[in-house]
Amino acid sequence: MNVLESFIEKINVVGEQQIPVHVIHRAKLALLDYIGVTLAGRREQSNKLMRLIGSFCEQGGEIYPVGMSTPMSMNNAVFINGLNGHALDFDDGTNAGIIHLGSPIFSVLLALVQKYEMSGEDLLRAVVIGYETSFTMARSIQPTHKYRGYHATATCGLLGIAMASSIVLGFDEFQKKQALSTAALSASGTLKVLEDSSQLKPYNVGKTALLGLVAVQMANAGFIGPEDAFSGVAGYLSQMYGSEKVDFVPCLLDGTYAIEKAYIKPYAACRYTHPSIDVAMYMRKKRLVSVEEIERVKIMTYSLAVKNHDHTDIKGSASAKMSIPYNFAVTYLTGKTGMDAFAPDVLDDMSIRALTKKVVVEEDAQMTAVFPQETRASVEVHLKGNAILEGKSILPKGEPENPLSDEEVIAKFINLAMYGEKSFEEANKIVDAVMKLETELPLLLHLLR
Numbered sequence: 001m002n003v004l005e006s007f008i009e010k011i012n013v014v015g016e017q018q019i020p021v022h023v024i025h026r027a028k029l030a031l032l033d034y035i036g037v038t039l040a041g042r043r044e045q046s047n048k049l050m051r052l053i054g055s056f057c058e059q060g061g062e063i064y065p066v067g068m069s070t071p072m073s074m075n076n077a078v079f080i081n082g083l084n085g086h087a088l089d090f091d092d093g094t095n096a097g098i099i100h101l102g103s104p105i106f107s108v109l110l111a112l113v114q115k116y117e118m119s120g121e122d123l124l125r126a127v128v129i130g131y132e133t134s135f136t137m138a139r140s141i142q143p144t145h146k147y148r149g150y151h152a153t154a155t156c157g158l159l160g161i162a163m164a165s166s167i168v169l170g171f172d173e174f175q176k177k178q179a180l181s182t183a184a185l186s187a188s189g190t191l192k193v194l195e196d197s198s199q200l201k202p203y204n205v206g207k208t209a210l211l212g213l214v215a216v217q218m219a220n221a222g223f224i225g226p227e228d229a230f231s232g233v234a235g236y237l238s239q240m241y242g243s244e245k246v247d248f249v250p251c252l253l254d255g256t257y258a259i260e261k262a263y264i265k266p267y268a269a270c271r272y273t274h275p276s277i278d279v280a281m282y283m284r285k286k287r288l289v290s291v292e293e294i295e296r297v298k299i300m301t302y303s304l305a306v307k308n309h310d311h312t313d314i315k316g317s318a319s320a321k322m323s324i325p326y327n328f329a330v331t332y333l334t335g336k337t338g339m340d341a342f343a344p345d346v347l348d349d350m351s352i353r354a355l356t357k358k359v360v361v362e363e364d365a366q367m368t369a370v371f372p373q374e375t376r377a378s379v380e381v382h383l384k385g386n387a388i389l390e391g392k393s394i395l396p397k398g399e400p401e402n403p404l405s406d407e408e409v410i411a412k413f414i415n416l417a418m419y420g421e422k423s424f425e426e427a428n429k430i431v432d433a434v435m436k437l438e439t440e441l442p443l444l445l446h447l448l449r
Contacts, residue, residue, distance in 0.1 A: 040088055093265075311325070
């Protein structure tokens with residue numbers, strides 16, 4: 001048995017087990033969260049989307065992207081889903097794998113279920129296995145993979161799409177292997193999308209959804225890949241990790257499913273900014289001072305949260321979402337942590353810009369040592385006259401150890417859905433359909449148009 005086949009067998013063992021009820025419930029919450037951020041993401045970038053669709057997407061089709069009433073081809077639909085699902089950087093993920101887990105997988109599955117007959121149970125099972133696939137690979141090759149410049153949401157997410165789609169389409173083991181092989185050979189995704197004024201981070205999810213779908217289509221058509229797409233100098237592992245000798249973590253790591261390890265974000269910014277946002281919110285409630293009273297702000301955090309997230313020159317909303325200084329400043333001064341924190345008038349606010357410039361972000365070696373078990377940040381706000389305000393965060397809100405309640409997840413969804421132009425009544429109907437997905441999948445698909 002080669003490395004690819006061994007990896008597939010590990011995932012198959014998980015798939016053969018009965019998935020616990022609480023894990024299925026967690027998958028429903030993940031689906032609800034994805035739908036909310038995708039509906040809102042569609043509205044947020046609606047002007048660009050209309051130009052994109054009008055210029056390059058053919059008219060007609062049978063698949064509806066989430067939140068859109070005009071059908072298109074499946075390939076275009078999954079690409080649009082992926083763009084919208086990551087547009088706000090508000091989708092779920094895990095620090096342990098440094099990956100957004102749900103957006104690539106759901107972007108494809110919600111298109112496939114419109115064409116192929118399957119049950120809600122099939123969809124939920126595929127979601128759980130897809131998450132397990134992406135996480136197992138990401139956890140095994142991170143953080144080396146990130147240091148090499150790769151975006152695991154794209155590279156490892158592609159494997160999750162292939163495995164999840166193979167399940168819902170009823171692929172046999174040979175077809176499944178070909179789907180994973182094609183996905184492995186297609187994997188790409190650079191973290192260069194984070195730099196400067198780039199707005200292309202969602203593109204990594206959009207094209208990954210598309211490539212994942214194409215991999216499944218190729219396998220379904222009978223195309224055969226190499227015997228072991230993971231091994232050799234040109235194989236997936238050498239390309240993504242620098243060596244084909246990878247010590248794979250076990251599936252169901254620490255006795256829980258990958259989907260249980262995922263955070264659901266309470267704030268509409270990069271996860272690396274969240275510990276500092278938590279501290280800013282605490283400080284704001286304890287003592288709010290003017291920008292003029294503040295001499296400087298020092299934020300200490302783990303190493304991976306520093307590079308590409310310490311910038312104070314904010315070049316639009318995409319840049320702001322990645323900036324720890326900006327997110328600390330906007331939260332402390334306004335209390336805004338959602339999409340309203342990145343509105344044009346807020347981005348241009350001179351007080352927020354001034355405080356952002358006063359923030360310095362540095363690595364704390366002890367915080368680096370305990371990452372990803374803990375995602376820490378400490379903040380010192382140095383005031384004129386030598387007074388110092390202090391605060392720290394160990395596990396930001398939304399982590400499995402500090403989770404959002406079901407009610408908070410639903411409240412987040414309703415706010416996002418209404419921003420995405422669903423009425424309050426429609427949003428609540430979607431919640432009900434997701435929670436009853438085993439029998440209400442057709443209704444959910446109708447409600448998402």
